[in-house]
Amino acid sequence: MALASSISAVVPTRILDRSEVAHDVILLGIEAPDLVKKVRPGHFAMALLPGRQAAGVALGIYEAHGSRCSLLFFLAGDRTRRLGALRVGERLDIVAPLGNGFDCEGAQRDIAIVAGGVGIASVLLPAQRLLARGARVRLFYGARTAERLVEAERFAAEGCELLLATDDGSRGYHGLVTDLLAREEAPERILACGPTPMLRAVSAYAQERKIPAQLSLEEAFGCGVGGCWGCVVPIVRTSAQAPSFPPSEADGSDVVHARVCAEGPVFWAHELRW
Amino acid sequence: MALASSISAVVPTRILDRSEVAHDVILLGIEAPDLVKKVRPGHFAMALLPGRQAAGVALGIYEAHGSRCSLLFFLAGDRTRRLGALRVGERLDIVAPLGNGFDCEGAQRDIAIVAGGVGIASVLLPAQRLLARGARVRLFYGARTAERLVEAERFAAEGCELLLATDDGSRGYHGLVTDLLAREEAPERILACGPTPMLRAVSAYAQERKIPAQLSLEEAFGCGVGGCWGCVVPIVRTSAQAPSFPPSEADGSDVVHARVCAEGPVFWAHELRW
Amino acid sequence: MVDSAKLDLSARIGSLVLPYPTVGLSGCYGSGAEFAPYVDLARLGAVVLKSVTRRPRMGNPTPRIVHTPAGMLNAIGLQNPGIDWYLQHDVAKFAQTPCATIGSVAGFSVDDYAYVCERLAARNEIAAIELNISCPNVAHEGETFACDPDLTARVVRAARDTTDKPLIAKLSPNVSDIATIARSAVAAGADALAVVNTVRGMAIDIVQRKPRLGNVTGGLSGPAIRPIAVLAVYEVARAVAVPIVGQGGIETASDALEFILAGASAVGIGTANFADPRAPITILDGIIEYMVQRNVRSLRELVGAANTGFANINQVEGDEG
Amino acid sequence: MVDSAKLDLSARIGSLVLPYPTVGLSGCYGSGAEFAPYVDLARLGAVVLKSVTRRPRMGNPTPRIVHTPAGMLNAIGLQNPGIDWYLQHDVAKFAQTPCATIGSVAGFSVDDYAYVCERLAARNEIAAIELNISCPNVAHEGETFACDPDLTARVVRAARDTTDKPLIAKLSPNVSDIATIARSAVAAGADALAVVNTVRGMAIDIVQRKPRLGNVTGGLSGPAIRPIAVLAVYEVARAVAVPIVGQGGIETASDALEFILAGASAVGIGTANFADPRAPITILDGIIEYMVQRNVRSLRELVGAANTGFANINQVEGDEG
């Protein structure tokens, strides 16, 4: 459980470009040359909204190239709407990079990335890294409808094999992306990001087949930097971790509440005790 | 005390133009053809902010011509800032016209309009009406600095004589606009809009000289339509009004709290019991 | 899909049945007439009038209103012409209101409430009486009747003795345990409860270094207090079986539905009218849309539907820490 | 014009003198170290640690955080490793914090508080102890110690008996009369008061028809509650003479100054760190600017400067109506 927060900072950025890639889905390009150098696959940012009376918004770092990073997000509620209202040229401060990130350096060469909905925003950088290392990367990508399968072509262009699924069958497999995963040849390794039910299914699939799987979790955040214990998930505390990780309530139990923002957001499937 | 609210409505408008006429002073042109027909000098509007979690903002109706009205306002706090962030083409709903308005039909022909700060937004329509009736209109206009004497030239172009004052002497008379008023030839009649201390001074000046004076008051508003009793001012209840106006607390006293938004915002100086 | 014209949107307050669950709130909605240019009052369930007292009251000095984050403070001070003038000049006009008119009574003693309630309730124009027991009580240092279960009971009982019309007690959020107050009000004869009035608050002008309200302190309303009000409704609904008029920061249909799911039979809209006078109608339309989409035929099916007891044993030791 | 380097910005909490009046709040600021990448902790007056209890606590199920208009609800449930593990593994690290570290103690009985307080206060790394008496008390049905003057006094007295270090009692806004609780805490030996903790609240998911927090109810913080907190400080400052750490919705220097003018000697920043971790520094800089512009040499000149008694006699009968 590596901590990125030691290298994180408040990064003042400027909005370079803004597009609505689908209805209520915004892609914001921001100027952040120093961040590009620091960011690793799976890192996230806390976007600090301008003005007052709002908490920051946790967002994956979608792209990082040259002097530009980007954020890809759904207009879900008040805060993402305020973020989506920003215009090109305006300033946006973010706290980044945050989180532990995906481990993309493993020996395996046949990788499945499983993304659900907005989870797609956290898996482009890992896909790029894995492809650069010569791995075969299959993207299993599920969404409600074809229109919501945003950026699928981008992943294909990078070199991913696309395996798409929609709830309504409007594109790709008609059903859950995890069912699609189960129907295909098993990968050597899995990286996943998406809603909790999807991640649970990925986790079950991977553990059954003993495939190493890393899951990037989503939880409601307060601070995003490890200071408020708002974002926990139950994990098993291995004896190796015990000296550095606080005990749980129940005597004898080795299940503890880890912070998604600080110990995560990426966990190994076998660590989790959901 | 004429009530305009019977003719008021929620008017959906579109922003036609927007300019920052001085630092933190915005002029918004809105498309509102029906409103132009209804509005009378001294009327105001409640601007309904788009989005949530905010009350409407009371603003004078600055211009009304053709199918365009305009609002001139200072960025004072959260709500005016939100209003000022609107862009051309966006929608803005307003409740208008509201309030009783100035009486511009009197027999007098030598009129002084006294405006302080943002009060200028409520006196262009009365000035135009009085000029159209052939009156001589002197605009006594005070502000903190020269830069804050916004739209002065506009009034000159309409045909007003300008008598300017600034707190710092950066333009016109160095001092209070009411001192400037007292130094000049007395008018036959006064219309005034501005901060309460200015209006008190105008009132004292007018009553001393028995000059009829109408003052448009500013008070913190809740509803703006007479429903919340948030915006009152003490006035004397004349016996003529007694049947229709509720009594005050103190037995025998004829001082009552009238609503600035419904019975006003324009009151005769001699009515007020500040 | 259920037909929107066939929905049962009614809410019952004692013997009074409101065709719609949306109510314009006391002190925020004039006599209703002030809002008639902007909404069809016939599509409101009721209007609750500004509170009236035994004697005329000039109310507090201005400023009476201060805007705060997602809310506002008010300190009107119960300005009203007193019950005599009110009965003589105002009440007859309420007959024209195209929805039910609920009178609101305030006072400074138990006797005040009984006296004003009796006289007001005697009038045909008034369909029900709300007891605003959330105004400061001179005898109890700024605390209100609704902060004390005993005083609450005494006021409600005294009012109950004067009339058979539906009686609503309006509770205060400024208490540690609102369920106890609610039980007390119902035991004393309240037919329904209004939950909740404003939360006490204050704002300071840092330039002038003085309180921003003429009255120093005021009542906080608007979306800022919504979570506080939803919890109050939830707790009261678990404590008593009478209808609740949920209120406090309702701006949208979604907000209103939170209150209904927490246990409110009807919802009150106050401050939101200042942001948009069409609020009661857009809220009603949104509730209808929600019901149609989910095939809910009667609003009663939703009342308290989220009020399913505490989630788990953590609640017992749980905490906001 | 006064030289900004010569300003006296200090705040006293018992024998502890903080060089700056700004404090990172319990449960919002980790151990301070989590925020070190973003702010110079040496420019904070103090950090108040997350509350610690006698035994380890896993805390509540998620979601623990819900965003609401101008605020948020939290229901963490006092997750902490328990005092044994805390003393063994965590406390030594606090020696490196470049500002004062204030311990926070929570419990479920008077004895819990005394036990944890004694052990924690014995450590040199801890400059003062805050008693979080605003967490639910199993013995009193969801009400907290701080809702009852007697329980407040018992906890404070028991803790007082275990240490000479400065003792801060953290009060709850969920009461009708906070002044009485404040007097009780001070009489029992509190050197200072933290005013106030979160306001109880709840939010409901209308799609799933269930409470949005895993714990059903939570505590409301952020700008939404600021007017409530400012009034609490104002009333406490009129009731007792000890220093107050004002808190609840402070986001800007202007907000902080409201609390100081109301009677707070220091100000706490919690939720605002989530919107911008630089908040404590921008707030401090804004306070300095205000003082320089107005030639105020010592912050103490401002403490309670708006607390000039009620404005007029209307207050007695005045009301939020």
Ligand SMILES: Cc1cc2nc3c(=O)[nH]c(=O)nc-3n(C[C@H](O)[C@H](O)[C@H](O)COP(=O)(O)OP(=O)(O)OC[C@H]3O[C@@H](n4cnc5c(N)ncnc54)[C@H](O)[C@@H]3O)c2cc1C
């Ligand atoms: C590590 C991490 C990375 C993330 N990366 C991304 C990303 O790259 N892109 C992205 O789009 N998101 C991402 N998210 C999620 C994102 O942070 C949240 O969606 C965001 O915080 C929502 O904020 P909001 O204020 O817009 O919505 P909120 O108002 O907080 O609402 C959030 C959710 O609650 C629902 N909701 C709101 N109000 C109610 C109500 N009254 N009743 C019921 N439900 C309600 C909304 O519909 C929405 O689904 C990430 C989260 C984490 C933890």
Ligand SMILES: Cc1cc2nc3c(=O)[nH]c(=O)nc-3n(C[C@H](O)[C@H](O)[C@H](O)COP(=O)(O)OP(=O)(O)OC[C@H]3O[C@@H](n4cnc5c(N)ncnc54)[C@H](O)[C@@H]3O)c2cc1C
């Ligand atoms: C009939 C009428 C007509 C009007 N016409 C106009 C017009 O044409 N143009 C115009 O610009 N204005 C006009 N006003 C005034 C305008 O309505 C108000 O300025 C506006 O409501 C301010 O809203 P706000 O939210 O932006 O500011 P608010 O946040 O409500 O602040 C208002 C004032 O309080 C001060 N303030 C805010 N917070 C604090 C604090 N913490 N401590 C101390 N002071 C504080 C601000 O500096 C500001 O001066 C009119 C008012 C009325 C009643």
Ligand SMILES: Cc1cc2nc3c(=O)[nH]c(=O)nc-3n(C[C@H](O)[C@H](O)[C@H](O)COP(=O)(O)O)c2cc1C
């Ligand atoms: C300006 C104003 C005046 C009010 N006057 C009264 C009143 O006279 N009697 C009363 O019972 N409640 C009064 N209230 C409280 C409201 O009826 C309502 O209970 C409260 O504002 C919460 O709802 P809201 O957030 O929708 O406004 C008043 C509220 C406001 C904002």
Ligand SMILES: Cc1cc2nc3c(=O)[nH]c(=O)nc-3n(C[C@H](O)[C@H](O)[C@H](O)COP(=O)(O)O)c2cc1C
């Ligand atoms: C996520 C969160 C966790 C908190 N945990 C604690 C706690 O453990 N102990 C405590 O005394 N207060 C706790 N509080 C209360 C804060 O310390 C503070 O008193 C309150 O949030 C009001 O200030 P604010 O509006 O600036 O956040 C917590 C608040 C939040 C938001």
Ligand code: FES
């Ligand atoms: S969000 Fe605060 S600890 Fe994770």
Ligand code: FES
């Ligand atoms: S602002 Fe509501 S009555 Fe005037």
